[in-house]
Amino acid sequence: MVNYGVIGCGAVFENFQVKSLLKVRGLRLVAAADINGKRLKAIKQKYGIEKIFVDYHELLADKSIDVVMVNLPQHLHLRPVTNAAKAKKNVYVEKPIATTLKDAREIIKVCQKNKVKLCVGHQRRFINIEMKAKELINKGYLGKIFKLRVIACWYEPRENLLSKGWWYKKECGGGPLMRWGVHKTDTLRYLLEDEAIRVYAEQDTFLHKGKEITVEDNLVALIRFKKGTIAELEVSNSQQEAGMNRGETIEIWGDKGTLWYRPSTGEMELYSKIKGLSPKGFIKSKLIPDGKEFIRIQQKFINSIKRNKIPPVTGEDGYKALEMVVAAYKSAAEKKVITLPV
Ligand SMILES: NC(=O)c1ccc[n+]([C@@H]2O[C@H](COP(=O)([O-])OP(=O)(O)OC[C@H]3O[C@@H](n4cnc5c(N)ncnc54)[C@H](O)[C@@H]3O)[C@@H](O)[C@H]2O)c1
Structure with missing residues (x-):
């Protein structure tokens, strides 16, 4: 059995993780x-968790714990991760790994130094439809990918935005790009198996104006990858017409085919010149989202611990996803193209 201790039991824990953690074999x-x-x-009572602590240092002192899951607001990740690594615990840190590259580097370093495993919470790689897309790409249905568009745009009511202390503040990484766009920069790397070399972005706050709100509500970035692919990334939390389901799409163009899908609904369309797909080279399908991505990432993480293998999403993966985000913000602020590494 791999024993988990969780630090931070807010929204991500309550809405997604806890139900999944309770289902992972060997955890x-x-x-x-x-x-x-x-x-x-309340969570002790609801989920039957044995030990609870208001001071996380007491959790870290518990010798029975093998993995510490850090779910604090993203600008607060560094300290608990550092303390967990020094206590020789393996670490699962929620995305983004941190809100600055400096913190991200320190997180990676302290885990390496203390010889503990580090996994970053980019569980979206393991959504069933994302895995299907990756499989189709790997099988060559798209050929060489030259262009990709990722859209993650919906509406967040102003009262939701203001309901959490860190969602509307730049210094906490509260903007849509840092909060969920970082999942998409991870998706880009994951699908393309390539690294970004240049980023240009424009951002603004159109709807969610207010002197307390210091983050963007829209950002569009153009990203060039090393092997040549051009990617377009759009994030927004003020597109009133979009809605969760319509606002999230991924389109990929290659020299042999085109793929379009929506991870949140499972809709997918594929056109390919590769023989055998269908008489017209086109299929339209729907893969019902099974919601098991949080289970898959933890299962893979504990397997990596047991077998001393590379975690499913490494610290370096988390760093690279964050680096595109940082580059996009820098580009928008300085009104210029940013070359990576930042
Ligand atoms: N992987 C995903 O899809 C996904 C989804 C949502 C959020 N997240 C990420 O999860 C992390 C947490 O987000 P959230 O929405 O759950 O935040 P939240 O604000 O809802 O919850 C944070 C929790 O941490 C607690 N906390 C704060 N400081 C603490 C401290 N020093 N010691 C112990 N507890 C402390 C708070 O009381 C709160 O319960 C962020 O990094 C966020 O980006 C990931």
């Missing part, structure tokens, strides 16, 4: 820490 959720004692008591 036991033994402890949880959160500064919110009331929340802790």
Whole structure:
């Protein structure tokens, strides 16, 4: 059994992780820490978690814990990860790995130095439809990919935005690009198996204006990859017409085919010149999202720990996804093209 202790039991824990953690084979959720004692008591009762702590250092002192999952707001990841690594715990840190490249580098370094494994929470790689897309690319249906467009745009009501202390503040990485665009920069690397070399971005705050809101509500980035692919990334939390399902699409063009899909609904269309696909070279399908991506990433992570293998999403993966985000913000602020590495 691999014993898990969780630090931070807010939205991501309650809405996604806990139900998944309880289903992973060989994983036991033994402890949880959160500064919110009331929340802790409620989750202990609801999920039968043995040990709860309002001070996470007590969780780290527990010798039975093998993996620490860090779910604090993203600008606060460095300190608990550092302390967990020094306590010789393997670390699962939620995305983005950090909100600055400096913090991200320190996170990677401290985990290496203490010889503990580090996995970053880019679980979206393991959504069933994303895995299908990757499989189709790997089988060559698209040929050489030259262009890709990723859209992650929907509407967040202003009261939601203001309901969390860190969602509307630039210094906390509260903007849509840092909060969920970083999943998409990870998707780009994952699908293309390539690294970004140049980024140009424009951003603005059109709808969610207000002196307390210091983040963008729209950002569009153009990203050039080493092997030549041009990618377009759009994020928004103010597209009132979009809605969760319509606002998330991925389109990929290669010299042998085109793929279009929506991870949140499972709709997919594929055209390919490769023989055998269908008489017209076109298929339209729907793969019902099974919601098992959080289970898959944890299963892979504990397997990597048991077999001393590379974690499913490494610290370097987290760093590279963050680097595109940082480059896009820098580009928008300085109104110029940013060359990577930043
Ligand atoms: N992988 C995904 O799809 C996904 C989805 C949503 C959020 N996230 C990420 O998960 C992380 C957490 O997001 P969230 O929405 O759950 O945040 P949240 O604000 O809802 O929850 C954070 C929790 O941390 C607790 N906390 C804060 N400081 C603490 C401390 N020093 N010690 C112990 N507990 C402390 C808070 O009381 C709260 O319960 C972020 O990095 C976010 O980007 C990932």
